[in-house]
Amino acid sequence: MASERIGHHCAVFGIVGHEAAAYQTYLGLYSLQHRGQESAGIVTADGERTRIHRGMGLVDDVFGPEVLDRLPGRSAIGHTRYSTTGASMQANIQPIRVNVRDGTLAVAHNGNLTNSRPLRARMAAEGAIFQTTTDTETILHLAARSQAELLEDRIVEALAEVRGAYSLLFLSEDKLVAVRDPRGFRPLCLGELDGAHLIASESCAFDILGGRYVREIEPGEMIVFTDGTMTTRRLPPAPQTNPCVFEFVYFSRPDSRIYGEKVDKVRRRLGKRLAAEHPAEADIVISVPDSSNTAALGFAQASGLRFEISLIRNHYVGRTFIQPGQSRRDFDVRVKFNAVEGVIKGKRLVVVDDSIVRGTTSRKLVRMLREAGAREIHLRISSPPVANPCYYGVDIPTHAELIANRMSVEEIREYLEVDSLGYLSLEGLLAAAGEVSPVCDACFSGNYPVPLEKLED
Amino acid sequence: MASERIGHHCAVFGIVGHEAAAYQTYLGLYSLQHRGQESAGIVTADGERTRIHRGMGLVDDVFGPEVLDRLPGRSAIGHTRYSTTGASMQANIQPIRVNVRDGTLAVAHNGNLTNSRPLRARMAAEGAIFQTTTDTETILHLAARSQAELLEDRIVEALAEVRGAYSLLFLSEDKLVAVRDPRGFRPLCLGELDGAHLIASESCAFDILGGRYVREIEPGEMIVFTDGTMTTRRLPPAPQTNPCVFEFVYFSRPDSRIYGEKVDKVRRRLGKRLAAEHPAEADIVISVPDSSNTAALGFAQASGLRFEISLIRNHYVGRTFIQPGQSRRDFDVRVKFNAVEGVIKGKRLVVVDDSIVRGTTSRKLVRMLREAGAREIHLRISSPPVANPCYYGVDIPTHAELIANRMSVEEIREYLEVDSLGYLSLEGLLAAAGEVSPVCDACFSGNYPVPLEKLED
Amino acid sequence: MASERIGHHCAVFGIVGHEAAAYQTYLGLYSLQHRGQESAGIVTADGERTRIHRGMGLVDDVFGPEVLDRLPGRSAIGHTRYSTTGASMQANIQPIRVNVRDGTLAVAHNGNLTNSRPLRARMAAEGAIFQTTTDTETILHLAARSQAELLEDRIVEALAEVRGAYSLLFLSEDKLVAVRDPRGFRPLCLGELDGAHLIASESCAFDILGGRYVREIEPGEMIVFTDGTMTTRRLPPAPQTNPCVFEFVYFSRPDSRIYGEKVDKVRRRLGKRLAAEHPAEADIVISVPDSSNTAALGFAQASGLRFEISLIRNHYVGRTFIQPGQSRRDFDVRVKFNAVEGVIKGKRLVVVDDSIVRGTTSRKLVRMLREAGAREIHLRISSPPVANPCYYGVDIPTHAELIANRMSVEEIREYLEVDSLGYLSLEGLLAAAGEVSPVCDACFSGNYPVPLEKLED
């Protein structure tokens, strides 16, 4: 399953023209928490100055009533970051805010640049100093160096130099700028709440506020908001657009719209196609909750098999730790899931999962189902084998760790000890994505729309 | 839904004869977190002394590796407490540990005594001092006053004076005593792990450890464990046993066994009977996740309607707060759930929920489903109307707050603005409980097996 | 010096009839912080109920504006506790508050009972349970067992059974009772602020509030305060009174009055008598700051030698820790003090200190002064050799650790490597104490006014 090792990337949220901007941003981030649990931050602007609060932890850990009271202003941007390890995490929390020549400038970024290292090296050679190790700071440096007068022009100049994936929100004392890279790698959508403009990585953030989904911000589109106006301009177009297809498979919430499509609908199609490509003689269909629920329902519907819930997910999964000396055997799976013996015993199961990364967790899950009495296990994966790293903002293990690089499908089946194993084909995936086409499917296909630029060493 | 206002009661966990007793207790409590999120505590014993650690918050907030390292010993008891409001919460955290004449004595309690107040008043009049406002401390006082030599005899003498519901774990320097009241109001079961004995409120706590379910501890049964031996004795029997039937409806996890029954199985029967009693012309069956999932699956199966997932639950629900001035309209429901429009739009829905308490949250949920485009809503409740408070350890709102005391079923239907409303009958509930009979159904029927003894004022 | 190892005991503070009772108690405790740095607590009463807040740490760590806002009421008692080591420190924080038959009862205690263990054993045998390991809880048990109607009568009955040292403040919903043991071991004085009554261990707590010192509460005196009235009664008298003379030597602040005497005045007399008993050929007189300043000034004045400040005390001494592997040589002294070379170099010094406990710190201090260039060091101690433990509330090392039990004065002189060493005689000390007579001088003389009652084993 993707939750095993694929890092949720990040989420951004913005609002313009609401008297409780910080509070709405807090709620918006809260609904986007599934995209990043490591840290959270909000910057607000009141026309005169900006204010910031950031911290490690969940949105609820970082923000409380007193903190939000200290963040007045009618505009705000927010960010949640995915969990990672590393020394200087504190400095890398977003939004980043810096002092530039005519005030402050803050930015929240979802995505990853492919030419950050050479850009950074060039600017450092000229004397730039960097506070963080993020590629996002590179964008701020470029914008600060622009001699253009208007913030939006500086941003356009800066973005002319960068390559890769970015859904960005900029905030100055009196302006909010939202922009999505010309390939449209990551989602970004526009909403509305009582006359205020909303921007978010996924539309579920509008729902929690009682707001309204308006539309996806298009690849290469930049929208400049002030409290009174909203104007759109375009970055130079890319040869084609490439929204990340893995958002449909795993990242986005099923109740969100991204790229103009309802995630739930696409994900259900994944399940149906999977059933068509890899039918199974079985008694029931179960999912690995919660990310595979919708695909499993689609599989069940297409196959005519009964959908069942037989893995109970622990809702309080937190920082549970392993005691040294404690055998790890299956422990991490048992902490997250428990099998309902009454449903499984003696049954032939279709188990639908979104993906297989390293395979170790899937193997443990299979063992748990066997111990609960499953007679046969037919594992169905609602995406093709993950075989390549992502350069556009998703944390995928290295080549060597990905099981699909080391084993054939039959070998994986043997390793997992399942009776049959079926991955959705790339064609099936693309067909399910429907009108969102072309997409970025590099993690499956290895076809990278934008190459990673490294430093000449 | 029960989560609206019915307080989860508490959970207890105990282990005897394991070298990592504190760690296993931590994991056990973690899997029982759904029964209490307010506080957690562990007491360990190493034959010579006991050690304690307790705190407000989730199990993961209270315990970490350093804390567990300071809790050596091969025996342990633990407790999680449900969320409540009140001034002196700190002192009421369990287990409670006190100094008695020959050492220390700790206790963890799930349940509620019905004669605590007169007992307490009598002892206070004689000069006893109380540190907490819990009825559990009353039991400790009674045990301390016994002049019997053996701990188990003192406990028997103490329990001879108390009435009501108790699943109790006692721990002294060298003994663990587990006991369940003669009516058997609350569950308590016995397990085994690598030769160590386990005791828990629900069997899912054994699964997380990789342990084995042995059997339910019987009503009126007391088991005395030392590191080497395990002996059973009996409290004087009650006229009949009365395990709480609401455990099947809502409290217990579906993957647990309680009262010797698999919860999942009973809960599925609730759904099936509900479908038989209150069929509906509809397109799909959805549940209010996660507590109603199993009953909804049962309803779907019996009715032949398709089961769908169309309410997405936010996994990060924490201490989310309302900003003063923020309209509350539907806010609390939107923070917990979001409706998947694509599934709902234009559909006739059967919505299965476990119960209706005050009705306000259900009403908001219905409104959310309407806004997502539901054509018809047929609400089905997998238990009878909740009309009476519980004296045996469950926190149910007062008479006046319970909607079933103020309105007829038809009035409730109108208030909730649903097209039809059907509650499972009491007979249906009892039939689903099957061999667990008789039960305590006082919250539905008002038939209290043991009356509440108040103080003469 | 006494700060080397003699534990400051504790302080109590109380107030009746002030609208900001909690806040005044906070300030009072703050000025009594020198008597206890481990923990602090306040209980308030508003006529209807009591409220409590306690915590580990300095008064400023435990109390802030929000905490005090949650402690309404016109009466309050507070306590600060000295630093100690031990497992269950948390539970031992004072004041202790318990539930008794007609409400709550809180107590703050300075002193130590000599018959706590047998009393406790007797009550435990009868079934009493204890939450703490303090002797103070024993008093609460005795009071709770009294069948008298009035709180003050219950306290009188309780105190009839206890022996030893106690300056006590009791607080119920509507009454504050202050009482000092018949021997008067520990100080307790009465003050006034804008019509409110104040009670404190030392009068410096009145000064910080802008209050007025009224008088010492007499040995065996009990004062019962309600918001409107103040009545006095007497415990049965002791054969004689024995206020602790070490308060004059070290514990109390020089700006306080205790036992009706100004501490500064008595301490200055100690220095003058010391100069008379042990004159020295020297250039300057210096003190070990700050506890010996006043005695050193007295010595300087009587001897005609110039007083100098040449040890600079670090004001930020906190939890400074030793890194493992770091040589300890003189480290602990260097962290607390630094010698001013310019004053010391080539000089013959009289160094005045309050006492010598184990001698190890004094030895390091002497070495520091030598390194700064002192030509001769004449150490003068403003009290006799400390040779005996205290049973009345002061934490003195064991017999074996006290250097005066292992060495003669000449041997100590050699060990400390000073040119001469002079202790004030017991007669000198008693004479300086003046009208406060008789006193308890057991730590010097071994004459214990009240024996320690142990358990028969």
Added chain:
Amino acid sequence: MASERIGHHCAVFGIVGHEAAAYQTYLGLYSLQHRGQESAGIVTADGERTRIHRGMGLVDDVFGPEVLDRLPGRSAIGHTRYSTTGASMQANIQPIRVNVRDGTLAVAHNGNLTNSRPLRARMAAEGAIFQTTTDTETILHLAARSQAELLEDRIVEALAEVRGAYSLLFLSEDKLVAVRDPRGFRPLCLGELDGAHLIASESCAFDILGGRYVREIEPGEMIVFTDGTMTTRRLPPAPQTNPCVFEFVYFSRPDSRIYGEKVDKVRRRLGKRLAAEHPAEADIVISVPDSSNTAALGFAQASGLRFEISLIRNHYVGRTFIQPGQSRRDFDVRVKFNAVEGVIKGKRLVVVDDSIVRGTTSRKLVRMLREAGAREIHLRISSPPVANPCYYGVDIPTHAELIANRMSVEEIREYLEVDSLGYLSLEGLLAAAGEVSPVCDACFSGNYPVPLEKLED
């Protein structure tokens, strides 16, 4: 008194070639805590990489054993910052560490630049972005922009552009550079410990480690340390040197050497000269502890009057707060000091203080002494009237707040309600400073050695 409102500036500490570099820096900062209580930070280098830890609070709050364990390396620099108010305090904590083209660079700064704003504006216009609002970051930007190869050359180039006061410590992966501005505004001295080099704002930091004072680093001197070598070079000389004379009056600890002089000695001379310039008919001399102790001893010695301690300072002064509605009358003084009535009553006092800033606190202190019974109060100030702000790193209130700008000496005397008032003359101050000449005395004289460069608006 200066503590009333004059901000202690900051302290720096560095060490090269010691295996416990972080721990020694912790101790060094601890002894320099009097120069800054707001925040503390340490950066270490091990030849390969640098590591940082910083936080708000006292050194003891920010650093503990675990934190120091995470700071390996044989070189380190540290900083403590004075207490201030302001929004973005967190980001301004020093040392500042940034990423530059060939690694990281950290800096700790005591002092203040006079041309930071125009430099910053110029660089911001060219596209530099700033993380802090400190002038210290300006230096880092300049050094990063230098195209020189060696760190020391980059620093020389950077410093060629800045004006004002700086005692700086730079740390890269493998080099530590210490440099003092050509005027030598702030102190910086060199020490030695077991072969390791030490650098500190004051020599008392060497004493706490058991290290040895070597010499003052000279104005305009730069020392480049690597683990193996130490080389000196010179910045272009200033027309004259101007060490801050206020260090002698108030900032430095009396046990320190600064500018090659023992502070204690100079401060004593201040007192003696004060006695000569403003003798008084009085009974005793008292000081406002602790900063005026040494000057008061000098006054006492020169005048032949007896020195007495009669203001007791509370050692636990922390964050004590005023409750709203609480009359402030004298409160802030009473929290810090208490008068010893026995010493003062009926006496004619000479009170020696280091300075008068706004006069409000002095006025309260005088009132406290009157209430304790002082017959006459002759206030003597060991420096001239403070009449001008400081541009070189000291936080002095604005012109309008300084009492010396609004009143004549006679008017101040009347306002303070003292019987006589005498300030040391500027000549007297300079004479006491002795061989340290010329100095910066701008806060007294208004003669600014280096003007403040503002932005053209």
